[in-house]
Amino acid sequence: MRVALHQPHYLPWLGLLDKIDRCDLFVVLDHVQFERKGWQHRNYVAAKNGPVLLTVPVVQRSRSERIIDKTVNNDSPWWDKHRKTLAEHCYRKAPFWEEYGPQITAVYDRRWERLVDLSMATTQVVLDAFGITTPMVRSSELGEFTAQKSELLAQISAKVGATTMLSGEGARAYLDPEVFDRYGIEVEWQGFRHPEYPQHNRRGQEFLPRMAAVDLLLNVGPEGMELVRAARTSA
Structure with a gap:
């Protein structure tokens, strides 16, 4: 059983x-430390003139706050900016905006308190649209874990009964496969290859990679996930 x-x-x-x-099961690491200025509360979307960064303001209490405890700062209407950026500036004329735009912008109808709930809501929208049905569980629901880094990931993987852990390439610098060996778990590297696809508002301009997944969805539609899968086996 492969876990990520x-x-x-x-x-x-x-x-x-x-x-x-x-993967066969995806574990949302919500009990670990919140990363400031990371992707846990922001990402880019593609506009005609380049990438636009959308950031959810969060309440700053301490540097050791866990993701699950992180709250959204709703003192100013950040949701209006995000909705308008998506609906008016970036994707209003995208081929699949009429079909999926309302589902995406509906996220901003609610005043979110916890960042993790907002993040999971934006994730679920694209998973549903692309037809990805992988079961998910939050690490905070699996019990107490005091280990760090490789030991932590190995413990969680073992807890859910995994035989293989799928890891991103960025973890090669710190992940210790020997730790996983002790738990009888094989480490598999993701080797993600980013596909290129038409970006409706970027005609004649350089393709912008690493945008939020809504960019692929709104430009190509649900079949866009096949481009991602095909890229795994490309030379």
Whole structure:
């Protein structure tokens, strides 16, 4: 059984969707420390003049706050900016806006308190649209874990009965496969390859990679996930 683990991301990018799509169970690492200025509360969308960064403001209490405890700062209407950026500036004329735009912007009708709930809502929208049905569980629901890094990931993987853990390439620098060996778990590297596709508002301009997954959805539609899957086996 292949498991993948990752922190929840706001408007997740294709690399995270690819990881979820390739595993039998996805563990949302919501009990670990919140990463400031990371992708847990922001991501890029594609505009005519380049990438636009959408950031969810969060309440700053301490540097050691866990993701599950992180709250959204709703003192100013950040949701209006995000909705308008998506609906008016970036994707209003996208081929699949009429079909999926309302589902995406509906996220901003609610005043979210916890960042993890907002992030998971934006993730679920694209998972549903692309037909990805991988079961998910939050690490905070699996019990107490005091280990760090490789030991933590190995413990969680063992807890859910995994035989293989799928890891992103960025973890090669710190992940210790020997730790997983002790738990009888094989480490498999994702090797994500980013597909290129038509971006309606970028005609004649350079393709913008690493945008939020809604960019692929709104430009190509649900069949866009096949481009991601095909890229796995490309030379």
